[in-house]
Amino acid sequence: xxxxxxxxxxxxxxxxxxxxxxxxxxxxxxxxxxxxxxxxxxxxxxxxxxxxxxxxxxxxxxxxxxxxxxxxxxxxxxxxxxxxxxxxxxxxxxxxxxxxxxxxxxxxxxxxxxxxxxxxxxxxxxxxxxxxxxxxxxxxxxxxxxxxxxxxxxxxxxxxxxxxxxxxxxxxxxxxxxxxxxxxxxxxxxxxxxxxxxxxxxxxxxxxxxxxxxxxxxxxxx
Amino acid sequence: xxxxxxxxxxxxxxxxxxxxxxxxxxxxxxxxxxxxxxxxxxxxxxxxxxxxxxxxxxxxxxxxxxxxxxxxxxxxxxxxxxxxxxxxxxxxxxxxxxxxxxxxxxxxxxxxxxxxxxxxxxxxxxxxxxxxxxxxxxxxxxxxxxxxxxxxxxxxxxxxxxxxxxxxxxxxxxxxxxxxxxxxxxxxxxxxxxxxxxxxxxxxxxxxxxxxxxxxxxxx
Numbered sequence: 001x002x003x004x005x006x007x008x009x010x011x012x013x014x015x016x017x018x019x020x021x022x023x024x025x026x027x028x029x030x031x032x033x034x035x036x037x038x039x040x041x042x043x044x045x046x047x048x049x050x051x052x053x054x055x056x057x058x059x060x061x062x063x064x065x066x067x068x069x070x071x072x073x074x075x076x077x078x079x080x081x082x083x084x085x086x087x088x089x090x091x092x093x094x095x096x097x098x099x100x101x102x103x104x105x106x107x108x109x110x111x112x113x114x115x116x117x118x119x120x121x122x123x124x125x126x127x128x129x130x131x132x133x134x135x136x137x138x139x140x141x142x143x144x145x146x147x148x149x150x151x152x153x154x155x156x157x158x159x160x161x162x163x164x165x166x167x168x169x170x171x172x173x174x175x176x177x178x179x180x181x182x183x184x185x186x187x188x189x190x191x192x193x194x195x196x197x198x199x200x201x202x203x204x205x206x207x208x209x210x211x212x213x214x215x216x217x218x219x220x221x222x
Numbered sequence: 223x224x225x226x227x228x229x230x231x232x233x234x235x236x237x238x239x240x241x242x243x244x245x246x247x248x249x250x251x252x253x254x255x256x257x258x259x260x261x262x263x264x265x266x267x268x269x270x271x272x273x274x275x276x277x278x279x280x281x282x283x284x285x286x287x288x289x290x291x292x293x294x295x296x297x298x299x300x301x302x303x304x305x306x307x308x309x310x311x312x313x314x315x316x317x318x319x320x321x322x323x324x325x326x327x328x329x330x331x332x333x334x335x336x337x338x339x340x341x342x343x344x345x346x347x348x349x350x351x352x353x354x355x356x357x358x359x360x361x362x363x364x365x366x367x368x369x370x371x372x373x374x375x376x377x378x379x380x381x382x383x384x385x386x387x388x389x390x391x392x393x394x395x396x397x398x399x400x401x402x403x404x405x406x407x408x409x410x411x412x413x414x415x416x417x418x419x420x421x422x423x424x425x426x427x428x429x430x431x432x433x434x435x436x437x438x439x440x441x442x
Contacts, residue, residue, distance in 0.1 A: 002320055002321075002323050002324075003320065003321045003322070003323065005320070006316075006317055006320030006321040006323075007317075007321055009317075009320075010306070010309070010313075010317040010321075013308075013309060013313065014306055014308060014309065017308040017309070018308055019308055020308070073306075076302075077302055077303070077304055077305060077306070078300050078301070078302025078303060078304040079304040079306075081268075081271070081273055081298060081300055081302075081304070082298060082304050082318070082321075082322075083321075084272075084273060085271045085272050085273060085291075085293035085294065085296070085298055086294065086321065086322060087290065087294045087322075088321065221273055222274065222275060
């Protein structure tokens with residue numbers, strides 16, 4: 001247990017220090033969201049309709065942005081060798097790293113989402129629903145992305161491969177996340193149906209992600 | 223405790239690095255692995271650490287902890303120092319002690335032993351190569367593991383650092399530890415076993431033969 005808290009605390013520290021990914025993800029998220037109204041123009045009805053989708057796509061790209069370095073830095077400086085030979089189960093180490101990544105990268109997005117939602121004319125009920133879907137849906141993005149990060153760990157420019165591998169797998173999360181946010185505003189389906197499916201996807205990826213990523217890491221290190 | 227390898231073969235990238243390797247080291251003994259570049263010194267250590275699969279032959283640890291793999295009872299000190307430049311010296315050590323734990327020496331004592339206690343708050347990114355190596359060594363002192371796998375441990379250390387390393391290794395052996403070190407230079411451990419990998423790598427024998435005869439490298 002101390003091993004897992006040690007790695008969780010280390011990854012948190014690394015993310016918030018200079019060169020860490022925490023601030024970069026949020027800034028990227030803000031920039032993308034800010035650009036959309038400029039591109040689309042002051043059509044409030046349209047912005048409101050596509051708002052949840054824009055927030056979701058921006059969150060997806062922002063979490064991918066920093067994910068490719070998750071194992072790559074540990075691989076380059078030799079930390080991964082020590083992690084692989086340690087007594088701590090690799091699956092749980094991956095889980096701890098994923099949780100640290102979610103807390104430092106995805107959670108700040110959820111926190112700023114209500115404010116940047118204003119740019120997209122997402123106030124009140126629509127804004128709250130979108131933020132709620134982001135809160136329960138972003139763990140799925142992190143833990144599906146972590147598999148791609150583990151597969152591309154030994155590649156120099158793994159970020160590109162990561163995007164190609166991971167983005168298709170995130171389609172269901174995107175569909176149910178945006179569907180739930182839309183359902184809260186306009187219907188016709190109740191909010192609960194897609195929202196519960198989104199929760200299910202998150203929980204499933206929380207279980208599958210660490211095992212798949214750990215298996216990929218063991219295979220890569222040969 | 224006795225670590226032994228029988229008829230070990232190492233293949234990497236489909237090429238045979240060494241074959242038919244036999245060795246045995248008991249508690250309190252050191253094994254110095256030498257050989258030219260590419261002879262498989264690092265591969266042997268990675269094999270012992272469990273980072274490379276043993277494709278042929280057998281690795282065995284007698285009287286160790288039966289529930290743990292060899293690598294889990296060993297400290298592996300590779301070419302890379304496994305340090306994060308944005309964390310301070312103390313934070314780097316604190317992480318590895320917490321991760322590998324439990325600690326047998328306090329963080330301050332371990333840093334003092336390697337001579338880094340005065341710069342404990344400095345980010346590791348500012349350290350020189352030798353200081354980075356010293357910080358990696360602090361990990362070996364702070365957490366107890368019976369087996370030390372050292373890959374060129376002295377390569378970046380200054381004379382004082384090499385003396386300290388020799389003292390650490392001697393103390394580890396006296397305490398009943400076991401050391402396998404890949405090295406070009408003598409580390410000054412009395413009574414250490416020598417293992418020369420050169421004769422065991424058939425794929426390279428011809429190539430080095432021609433270098434040894436002093437032939438010029440012709441156009442390939």
